[in-house]
Amino acid sequence: MKxxxxxxxxxxxxxxxxxxxxxxxxxxxxxADHIEDKIIGLRRAFPDIPEEEAQERVLSxxxxxxxxxxxxxxxxxxxxxxxxxxxxxxxxxxxxxxMLISLAVETNYNGYNSLRGRSGPGIYHRITGGDxxxxxxxxxxxxxxxxxxxxxxxxxxxxxxxxxxxxxPRFWERxxxxxxxxxxxxxxxxxxxxxxxxRMILGQYAVEDAWGNVEIRAYLLNGAELCDWxxxxxxxxxxxxxxDWEPGGLVTLELxxxxxxxxxxxxxxxxxxx
Numbered sequence: 001m002k003x004x005x006x007x008x009x010x011x012x013x014x015x016x017x018x019x020x021x022x023x024x025x026x027x028x029x030x031x032a033d034h035i036e037d038k039i040i041g042l043r044r045a046f047p048d049i050p051e052e053e054a055q056e057r058v059l060s061x062x063x064x065x066x067x068x069x070x071x072x073x074x075x076x077x078x079x080x081x082x083x084x085x086x087x088x089x090x091x092x093x094x095x096x097x098x099m100l101i102s103l104a105v106e107t108n109y110n111g112y113n114s115l116r117g118r119s120g121p122g123i124y125h126r127i128t129g130g131d132x133x134x135x136x137x138x139x140x141x142x143x144x145x146x147x148x149x150x151x152x153x154x155x156x157x158x159x160x161x162x163x164x165x166x167x168x169p170r171f172w173e174r175x176x177x178x179x180x181x182x183x184x185x186x187x188x189x190x191x192x193x194x195x196x197x198x199r200m201i202l203g204q205y206a207v208e209d210a211w212g213n214v215e216i217r218a219y220l221l222n223g224a225e226l227c228d229w230x231x232x233x234x235x236x237x238x239x240x241x242x243x244d245w246e247p248g249g250l251v252t253l254e255l256x257x258x259x260x261x262x263x264x265x266x267x268x269x270x271x272x273x274x
Contacts, residue, residue, distance in 0.1 A: 189249030
């Protein structure tokens, strides 16, 4: 629609009481579109009416622009607009800072209070697109699955390891590891069930170097251990005995809490010799 001087004056007067610039431009555009629709409808009903006359009639029906100016000024408070603008800028500042802190801070601190860190053996065999479910505002996903083959002559026992990642966009509500330990039950391929209830059972094996020195090392035989964490997630290595395992055997993780229960499963096909 071509805006002539009469229409321009009417629109500018109507929105001049809106002191927040973005609101003023948006409302002016909405009024212009509304007037254009009205003019199109009028000329459709009266094809012979000149465009300028149609515009005058529509503006007359819209009312006095000074009266509309006062009404719009009451509705569009400038402080609301500036508050919204400030919130957008704050979000743009806070999110990158949080990401930088997450990437910059990494420790071997065993208390898990740092923003980012690693502990324990880690996940031996990564998988993508693992079984996933949501519970209590968190996303639970399987991120690894492996058969850990330890040398029996060194005293080690074979175990199955499943990687479990718990993530949430609400980084200020990171999940408590103890809540995972207390609610997790693992189900082995042979149907054996292992309720963790916060328990960790460790195994040991001996390692001898070239000079005959023997070192005793511990490993997780049954239980779960926090092995990787960031602002957005915490990842656990879940282990259970590998009794009667065959390639493709299914391991299931069951989580039951006050928020409800979920079950995640993964076939274990990869063998890792340690």
